[in-house]
Amino acid sequence: MTDIALSPASREAALSALADSEVDVLVVGGGVVGAGCALDAATRGLSVGLLEARDFASGTSSRSSKLIHGGLRYLEMLDFALVREALRERGLILTRLAPHLARPVPFLYPLQHRGWERLYAGAGVLLYDTMAAAAPGLPRHRHLSRRGALRVCPALRRDALVGALQYYDAQLDDARHTMFLARTAAAYGAHVTSRTEVVGFLREGERVTGVRVHDLEHDNVFEVRAQQIINATGVWTDDTQALVGERGQFHVRASKGIHLIVPRDRIQSSTGLISRTPSSVLFIIPWGRHWIIGTTDTDWTLDKAHPAASSTDIDYLLDQVNRVLATPLSRTDVQGVYAGLRPLLSGESESTSKLSREHTVASPTPGLVVVAGGKYTTYRVMARDAVDAAVHGLGRSVPRSCTERVPLLGAEGYTALWNRRRLLADSSGLHVARVEHLLGRYGSLINELLDLIRADPGLGRPVEGAEDHLRAELVYAASHEGARHLEDALTRRTRISIGTFDRGIAAAPVAAELMGPVLGWTAEQTEREVRHYRLRVEAERASQEQPDDETADAARLGAPDVVPLRTP
Numbered sequence: 202m203t204d205i206a207l208s209p210a211s212r213e214a215a216l217s218a219l220a221d222s223e224v225d226v227l228v229v230g231g232g233v234v235g236a237g238c239a240l241d242a243a244t245r246g247l248s249v250g251l252l253e254a255r256d257f258a259s260g261t262s263s264r265s266s267k268l269i270h271g272g273l274r275y276l277e278m279l280d281f282a283l284v285r286e287a288l289r290e291r292g293l294i295l296t297r298l299a300p301h302l303a304r305p306v307p308f309l310y311p312l313q314h315r316g317w318e319r320l321y322a323g324a325g326v327l328l329y330d331t332m333a334a335a336a337p338g339l340p341r342h343r344h345l346s347r348r349g350a351l352r353v354c355p356a357l358r359r360d361a362l363v364g365a366l367q368y369y370d371a372q373l374d375d376a377r378h379t380m381f382l383a384r385t386a387a388a389y390g391a392h393v394t395s396r397t398e399v400v401g402f403l404r405e406g407e408r409v410t411g412v413r414v415h416d417l418e419h420d421n422v423f424e425v426r427a428q429q430i431i432n433a434t435g436v437w438t439d440d441t442q443a444l445v446g447e448r449g450q451f452h453v454r455a456s457k458g459i460h461l462i463v464p465r466d467r468i469q470s471s472t473g474l475i476s477r478t479p480s481s482v483l484f485i486i487p488w489g490r491h492w493i494i495g496t497t498d499t500d501w502t503l504d505k506a507h508p509a510a511s512s513t514d515i516d517y518l519l520d521q522v523n524r525v526l527a528t529p530l531s532r533t534d535v536q537g538v539y540a541g542l543r544p545l546l547s548g549e550s551e552s553t554s555k556l557s558r559e560h561t562v563a564s565p566t567p568g569l570v571v572v573a574g575g576k577y578t579t580y581r582v583m584a585r586d587a588v589d590a591a592v593h594g595l596g597r598s599v600p601r602s603c604t605e606r607v608p609l610l611g612a613e614g615y616t617a618l619w620n621r622r623r624l625l626a627d628s629s630g631l632h633v634a635r636v637e638h639l640l641g642r643y644g645s646l647i648n649e650l651l652d653l654i655r656a657d658p659g660l661g662r663p664v665e666g667a668e669d670h671l672r673a674e675l676v677y678a679a680s681h682e683g684a685r686h687l688e689d690a691l692t693r694r695t696r697i698s699i700g701t702f703d704r705g706i707a708a709a710p711v712a713a714e715l716m717g718p719v720l721g722w723t724a725e726q727t728e729r730e731v732r733h734y735r736l737r738v739e740a741e742r743a744s745q746e747q748p749d750d751e752t753a754d755a756a757r758l759g760a761p762d763v764v765p766l767r768t769p
Contacts, residue, residue, distance in 0.1 A: 207387060207393065209680075212685075214392075215393055218250075219250045220424070222248075224249060225242070225427070225428050226242040226431060227250040227251075227425060227427035230433035231383060233577055234580050235251060235433035236380075238431050238587050238588055240386040241584045244389050244604060247595075247599065250392045250393075251383065253394065253397065254397065254399065256683075256688075257380050257693070260505070260506070262375055262379045263375055268486065270371065271284045272287055273368075274482060281332075286579055288329075291338075292338050299608070302373045303372070305369050306486065308473040308475045309473065309475070311357065311364075311476055312364045313363060319364060326342045339371065341369075347362055347365070349364075354474065355469045356470050356528065357474075359527075376693035377693075382609065384682065385607075401413035402445045408567040429568060429591035431571075432570065433572050439453055451546055452546075454544075454545050454547040455500070455501045455542040456545050457514075457542055457543075457750075459515070459538065460494060460496055462488070462492070462537035463535060464491060464492075465491055465492060467530060480499075483521050484496065494518055497518065499514075505542060507757045509747075510539070512746050515538060536699070537704060538699070581605070615645050622640060629651050630661070635671065639674075653676060653677060665708065667707075670695050682694050687716065687731065692705075697712075705734070709730075709731045709735065713731050716730075717730075736761075741760075744756040744757040
């Protein structure tokens with residue numbers, strides 16, 4: 202295996218290869234499922250292309266609750282198969298596939314009724330742990346009295362519980378994980394590109410044989426030929442199918458979920474929290490120096506690229522969380538807000554919270570496979586099933602999926618490096634806390650960051666306006682991680698856009714100056730990137746003051762997507 206970075210040069214090489222030859226499998230969509238499909242196909246020995254219209258994980262796969270979990274609430278729906286499958290995948294991610302990116306996280310489930318609720322909820326959590334036993338890696342649950350619960354979570358109102366259960370799930374940075382999937386696929390030979398939008402499909406009679414692609418960076422259209430195409434476009438599935446001229450065998454419905462980011466000191470607790478709300482589930486999730494509070498679950502029929510959180514959404518979450526907190530949160534405590542869309546298989550239920558999280562794979566026309574639905578945790582299973590269907594269409598013998606034994610880049614050697622983190626700190630001149638931060642984001646690829654700092658010690662300084670990150674991280678985002686624009690780096694390669702009170706405004710000029718030389722930006726393009734980012738933040742803030750989805754959507758669309766400054 203060759204470690205092929207998602208560098209600017211590798212993008213050009215991938216575009217050239219895709220334009221010049223037919224691939225076995227072409228994946229459309231660079232979210233977690235699409236990137237997983239590319240890795241699955243590449244590790245079976247197939248020639249593979251991956252096309253993403255915007256940035257990797259720019260849709261649903263960067264806007265989740267950041268949890269890798271079995272879905273405890275699906276036990277109540279008696280969906281045992283889904284929970285068992287998700288728990289197995291959780292174990293694989295934690296212990297083998299991405300131990301450098303995934304972390305255990307404890308959750309407290311407050312009990313509000315004496316007697317029967319402890320028996321009922323306790324039986325569910327016991328079953329949850331028992332089903333996870335085949336994929337160990339997390340502590341088992343425990344029962345707590347009210348006093349014990351308040352000891353680990355002093356922020357709770359005393360009258361909000363009579364006792365509690367504490368259990369464990371896992372979390373990871375979804376956008377970084379998806380990027381690592383795409384980068385690992387590239388390392389195994391896949392031709393991976395972002396900012397390449399599929400604008401049409403090629404056909405020979407009934408068979409789909411390729412796509413027309415608009416390279417948004419160079420503003421040119423070219424064709425890519427493929428024996429099999431996998432449509433893994435999530436909430437855009439129906440739109441992509443319309444380009445083929447096929448209605449498809451199922452429909453995907455978008456459900457909006459919003460999350461709030463608040464500083465860690467606003468809620469005094471050593472554990473996460475989960476409780477019910479009238480329409481969904483409330484999570485309070487520890488996230489570094491912050492908490493993530495989510496989520497809502499409402500139908501969304503407006504712009505899919507930029508789902509907007511309204512003032513009503515934010516107030517709803519604050520109202521729900523303040524029902525259980527002794528010290529209420531206010532709007533001034535909210536440091537960041539993000540909204541994402543879940544791709545749910547459309548059913549007869551009027552409530553998106555009751556639509557299926559199962560996934561479906563179909564071949565509506567020869568040469569085309571569609572995969573949709575599912576949940577982030579089970580991306581690998583979805584990818585395997587989609588590639589199985591594509592292999593069936595190839596009509597030749599192809600090895601079975603092996604991705605359950607293929608660690609992502611940065612996973613190999615991570616544990617040993619974590620154990621050596623103090624020695625790494627001594628040799629690099631960085632504080633051990635900085636080394637831990639880098640190991641948790643890059644794993645064993647940390648040495649590539651440290652090499653940048655050795656070559657230019659100034660890159661070892663914190664980013665002005667976003668001191669949790671080093672300047673080297675922004676250079677590396679452009680040189681190794683496929684970031685093409687300032688927004689990519691501030692929103693997905695890092696979380697500066699939601700992890701700072703000014704949402705990255707102060708850090709934007711610094712980041713642009715660091716990324717510009719890597720990407721060949723002119724002074725004018727550098728200025729344009731900063732201006733666009735500021736407009737985006739302003740539009741998001743404006744949308745979050747609007748009373749409903751329609752006005753929030755209109756406000757968010759006030760900031761157009763950035764485009765490169767092209768020379769004639």
